[in-house]
Amino acid sequence: LNSKGIAVDVLPVTIPVGYVADAFVALHADSDGVGENSGFKMAHGARRGPYEDALLNDIKDSYGAATGLEYDPTHITNQMRGYYPFSWSRFQHAVAAHTPAVILEMGYVSNDDDRALMLDRADLVAGSIADGIMKFLSDTPRSAIFGQDLVVPAFPSRPSRPSPTP
Template identity: 45%
Template sequence: MSPGSSAGGWAEWEVNLLLVQHTARLLEEAGVEVDILPSTIPIRYRAQAFVSIHADGDSGGLYRGYKVARPGFSSVPEADDALVRALYDEYGAATGLPRDSDAHISRRMVFYYAFNTRRYQHAIDLGTPAAIIEAGFMTSPVDRNFLTAHPEVAARGVANGVLRFLSMELGARSL
């Protein structure tokens, strides 16, 4: 498995962990129970929502922005789509980052191992709504600087997307 992108002295896993920790704290402050999972997902992991947070990269360093995808195979596609919409809307509003082209949503995103119960034992339960967000491009100095200098802003966008999906009142519970 690839360790991910790196640029500007940052490895992708470092940025991912930074964003995950900030997001978890914000969600917990809003009363949501959060599990930060290791790379090996517990067998048939079940939750009200599963969000995998990543930073993207491209070899040419030309792309920037964020994108969100759901599992390619899903037993709850309407729920997955609602989670994806909530994340797109709230992350974009919080961060001001541009939305990357859907043409850049890769097979690795939609068939991400944690979603892929057909191929992997260590994957989420079929009934768990899921999404993967590429929060910005490590290879874009603008995106990377934003993600590393303002991880709490990016985390707020993800957390608000999850809260919206969980139907919590954004007016009173928005971060």
């Protein structure tokens, strides 16, 4: 991405307060403990902007085509959807509300073939992720991402508690 003029920030585990970017991609590798699962999976938070689906699909398409790994929607977890960098309304160390953000579990380190792909073909893996990000950035201009007010659905209302009687 740097060679194409795209600034890349490698962030610490704790996201800087109010971090803003044209795209945020958290790279992870999963494990099932026994090596049976294979493939990659992706998610984004529910309370995000309108561009997460496009970012997810662009990376998913390029990553799957280049690596040959199958997409594994069966094992997407609530922890992936609720990943703290997506939760700008709950945590100050999250990406800004306008920043499109996804998590990519690149494969299973517990699976010999997935692990070999991630280790032995790291350039292919990285290039396919970069290609997906580039497609997203070319299809989604910054003015579209940051040019409009962001309307986020409200949290579901909770029933009120009755006041204690004296």
